[in-house]
Amino acid sequence: MEQPEQNVAAQTETTTELPKPAALQDMQPSDVPVSGPTVFETKNVSIYYGSFRAVTDVSLAIHENEITAFIGPSGCGKTTVLRTLNRMNDLVPGARVEGEVHYRGASLYASGVSPISVRRRIGMVFQKPNPFPKSIYDNVAYGPRINGIRNKAKLDEIVEKSLHQAALWDEVKNRLNKSGLGLSGGQAQRLCIARTLAVEPDVVLMDEPCSALDPIATGRIEDLMRDIRSQYTIVIVTHNMQQATRVSDRTAFYSVLRDEKSDTRTGVLVEYGRTAQIFEDPQDSRTQAYVTGRMG
Amino acid sequence: MTAMVAPGQAPDLREPKGWRRSKNRIMTTLMVVAFVLTIIPLGFVLFTVIAKGASIISWQFLTGSPIPPNVLPAGIGGLWPAVLGTLLITGLATLMAVPLGVLGAIYLNEYGGKGWLAALIGFMSDVMTGVPSIVMGLFIFSIWVLHFGYSGLAGAFALGCLMLPVVIRSSYEMLRLVPDPLREASYALGATKSRVTVTVVLPAAIGGIVSGALLAIARAAGETAPLLFTILTVTTANPNVFSGPNTSLPSQIFSNATQPYVGAQDRGWGAALTLIVICFILMIAARVVTARFTRYSR
Numbered sequence: 001m002e003q004p005e006q007n008v009a010a011q012t013e014t015t016t017e018l019p020k021p022a023a024l025q026d027m028q029p030s031d032v033p034v035s036g037p038t039v040f041e042t043k044n045v046s047i048y049y050g051s052f053r054a055v056t057d058v059s060l061a062i063h064e065n066e067i068t069a070f071i072g073p074s075g076c077g078k079t080t081v082l083r084t085l086n087r088m089n090d091l092v093p094g095a096r097v098e099g100e101v102h103y104r105g106a107s108l109y110a111s112g113v114s115p116i117s118v119r120r121r122i123g124m125v126f127q128k129p130n131p132f133p134k135s136i137y138d139n140v141a142y143g144p145r146i147n148g149i150r151n152k153a154k155l156d157e158i159v160e161k162s163l164h165q166a167a168l169w170d171e172v173k174n175r176l177n178k179s180g181l182g183l184s185g186g187q188a189q190r191l192c193i194a195r196t197l198a199v200e201p202d203v204v205l206m207d208e209p210c211s212a213l214d215p216i217a218t219g220r221i222e223d224l225m226r227d228i229r230s231q232y233t234i235v236i237v238t239h240n241m242q243q244a245t246r247v248s249d250r251t252a253f254y255s256v257l258r259d260e261k262s263d264t265r266t267g268v269l270v271e272y273g274r275t276a277q278i279f280e281d282p283q284d285s286r287t288q289a290y291v292t293g294r295m296g
Numbered sequence: 297m298t299a300m301v302a303p304g305q306a307p308d309l310r311e312p313k314g315w316r317r318s319k320n321r322i323m324t325t326l327m328v329v330a331f332v333l334t335i336i337p338l339g340f341v342l343f344t345v346i347a348k349g350a351s352i353i354s355w356q357f358l359t360g361s362p363i364p365p366n367v368l369p370a371g372i373g374g375l376w377p378a379v380l381g382t383l384l385i386t387g388l389a390t391l392m393a394v395p396l397g398v399l400g401a402i403y404l405n406e407y408g409g410k411g412w413l414a415a416l417i418g419f420m421s422d423v424m425t426g427v428p429s430i431v432m433g434l435f436i437f438s439i440w441v442l443h444f445g446y447s448g449l450a451g452a453f454a455l456g457c458l459m460l461p462v463v464i465r466s467s468y469e470m471l472r473l474v475p476d477p478l479r480e481a482s483y484a485l486g487a488t489k490s491r492v493t494v495t496v497v498l499p500a501a502i503g504g505i506v507s508g509a510l511l512a513i514a515r516a517a518g519e520t521a522p523l524l525f526t527i528l529t530v531t532t533a534n535p536n537v538f539s540g541p542n543t544s545l546p547s548q549i550f551s552n553a554t555q556p557y558v559g560a561q562d563r564g565w566g567a568a569l570t571l572i573v574i575c576f577i578l579m580i581a582a583r584v585v586t587a588r589f590t591r592y593s594r
Contacts, residue, residue, distance in 0.1 A: 091483060093409070120486030130477035133500050143485040146495070192481070199485055 036064035038104075039203060039233045040085055045099035047080050049092065054080050055267040058099075060252055067225060067234045069244035069275065072254030072290070077267025078237045081254070082205050084108075085235065086122035087115040104202075120147065123201035127208040129188035131180035131195075136172050139180040139191055143199035158198050166194035167224045186217025193224065197232075204228075206236040210243065222247050241291060244275060251278040253287045342572075349569030352562050358570065363531040363548065366560040375567055377533035378548040382574070384537040385448045385527065385544055386517045389455035393516075394509045397463025401505075404464070405471040406493050418468075424461040432457050433522035446528040448537035451544065454522035459512040466508025470501040503586040510582035514575040520546035545571040 040062040047055045055077030062068045070078035080089065087108060089095040101108040108118060131139050140159045149155060159176070163169040168190040172183070180191055189209055196204055206225075210218040218240075225234060225247050238244055244251050252272040256265050271278060271287045282288040311317055352370050360374020400417065408414020436454040444450070474497050482492040498505075523529070528541035529551055545567050552564030 116486050116488055119484055124484035130481045146487050146491050
């Protein structure tokens, strides 16, 4: 008897909620001071390739429905850290992770954790567009199919929805059965994003997704990232600092630590914070040098 | 050596005269000569076989049975037993060698990694490529024919053993060409290793695998030596490939070519032309199939 009353109460609550003030809607994402729940939490993570220590001592927390950017010079290990978040580094022989990586409270590297289950929740878009040599439709339907969806109507719906989300539908709707390799670089990358979104992941990892694209295609992908931010948590590695300021809510700056004695280079996380703070008020002198362009 | 350009004058961008230009001409000529030298034997073989074999080819020659005794002139009987034998034995050998070879290649490239077992199998398969075909025939003779008698099956074993390393090697090379980013894209969607292999790697490599397999089949269809000790080369058609002596086009050519009778020799030339045409059809099929399977790769 109590049940319906509660529902009514909940409904009235939502309907009486005031619309957001216009000023708040126009605010940049980085200005919104509220943090969502933590999606990833890493503690003192070091990553090795064989005996080579690629990255050391990375501790950060990545929040839900935010875009987190990893920036830093080449060889600083930002891609390595990214690939640790969905266990893609398992595919590299000799790769090893020390420290703790938690995903929504579960340890990613605990024994018994299946990388397959991890990757079904945490998708990835790669630096170079890598569509399968299949039709556009089959590219997008690939993920749902390996998850056991066989129903044609359901697949059609997923393909259309994903291509809409990736802002590609209008360009390809009349040639869904043409090869995915016939698309331009920017279209192919959006196809890869659609393919990733089709499995409805929780997190989308992006490894320099625009580095092979021209500014117009880059702009499209940035728009698309802002569009899907409300439904996904995004982590993006980028070489382009303007891109980080344009799209991200938080930024992690990595740098390279050189050991003169053994002549080895190890990536370190120098500073992590809200994007506006990292770029306008960096606390570390190395961050300052990098974001002001005084250091490569 | 910087070319001086007078102000206001367009620079001379033509290839400078001298050694580089001569070298280019010499090398181009050498390549054309090499190409012609390669073509000559092929041309002669085709010309001779067509000139001597075309006149005897007829519907009756292809479908008549049994193969007439050597003393009889051309125009009597036909080679159907040999055509049938070649198709059956080569087909059976294909069924044995191609699936096994492709699976072996998948193991070597996708699963074996740098392990000792994969290294050993790869090495053994390469060694197997070097085994002379007559030795392979003797091997099957000693382990199979001596116990179970001559049969098309024994011939298929011998041909299969010859095809296997070729299929493994060509499939392996094709799988190696599949770019890793494709595999990664599939893994990133939560695919298992077997899924990645079946739905991404194999489709991407299938064109090359099929054409490699068809080349191995065409090669096996023309083998004589491994069949000499395994099928006995009889003159009657034997549609049961699993038991009883059989015959094939290459072994028929071999036995006819050593005869003093004109009729038998003519039948040998006809058999040679038939075999070439069968192989030719397989090659064309390889091209068509490859083109069809790679329709999404462009």
